[in-house]
Amino acid sequence: MSLPLQVILMPDIAEDRATQSLKKRGSMSSLSSHEFRRKDLHGRTKDSMSTVSYMDEPSQRDDVSRLTVQMENTYQLGPTKHFPVVTVNHILKDVLTNYLQEEAYEPELCRQMTKTISEVIKARVKDFILPRYKLIVIIHIGQLSSQSIFIGSRCLWDPKNDAVSSYVFRNSSLFAVANVYAVYFE
Structure with missing residues (x-):
């Protein structure tokens, strides 16, 4: 060039x-x-x-x-293709089941698994190549005993263009909550 x-x-x-x-x-x-x-x-x-x-x-x-890449304005205010929530739910279920089905709760192992699982989920969701969507993947893994947990999140977003996928997994010794937030970037 x-x-x-x-x-x-x-x-x-x-x-x-x-x-x-x-x-x-x-x-x-x-x-x-x-x-x-x-x-x-x-x-x-x-x-x-x-x-x-x-x-x-x-x-x-x-x-x-x-x-430093200078991008021209496209004046595109909405996505050409919306975030596939149902497909991402299937990805979350598949990844959490494959990684955690036979695992017992160990704090150090679960800490490493949250990083690994979040990277795997992000990579699989990025395969859809949705332009202008920013992805946030959050994984919570905890010990399953006689306790309760509340996980809350707040987002300032456009409900017409932005989306969230969530899946809860449980086995005999642990639980996992996976959330994928897709925020459209104008």
């Missing part, structure tokens, strides 16, 4: 010298040069050359400019 470096508009002698040096360096091609005539203040016609030179290998400065 070639990147434009400079545009040169020069009059008379400086133009001739620049043209010769560009030809020697090989920076000027017939496709990137445009010659045109213009009238001088005294009514004479002058030849001018507009040259764009290109560079094949990017510099460090170009790497920095590639990191």
Whole structure:
């Protein structure tokens, strides 16, 4: 990929010298040069050359400019495809059942499992490639004994475009609650 470096508009002698040096360096091609005539203040016609030179290998400065991506406004206020809540519910059920069916509650193991399960769920949901949806995956795993737990969450969102999927799993020694929040980013 070639990147434009400079545009040169020069009059008379400086133009001739620049043209010769560009030809020697090989920076000027017939496709990137445009010659045109213009009238001088005294009514004479002058030849001018507009040259764009290109560079094949990017510099460090170009790497920095590639990191910041400028996106154009699309003026799209809603998603083209809505978040598939039912499909994500099936994913949650499948992942939690596969990972936790035979597990007993151990605090350290459950701490690691929450990280692993949340990454697996996020990867599987991202396979749908829903543009402009930000995903938040939260997993709670706890010991199942004679206690109760309340898990609450609050979100400020647009109910028409944003969605949540949730699934509760239980076995003989633990419980797990998985939530996936899909927030549409305009």
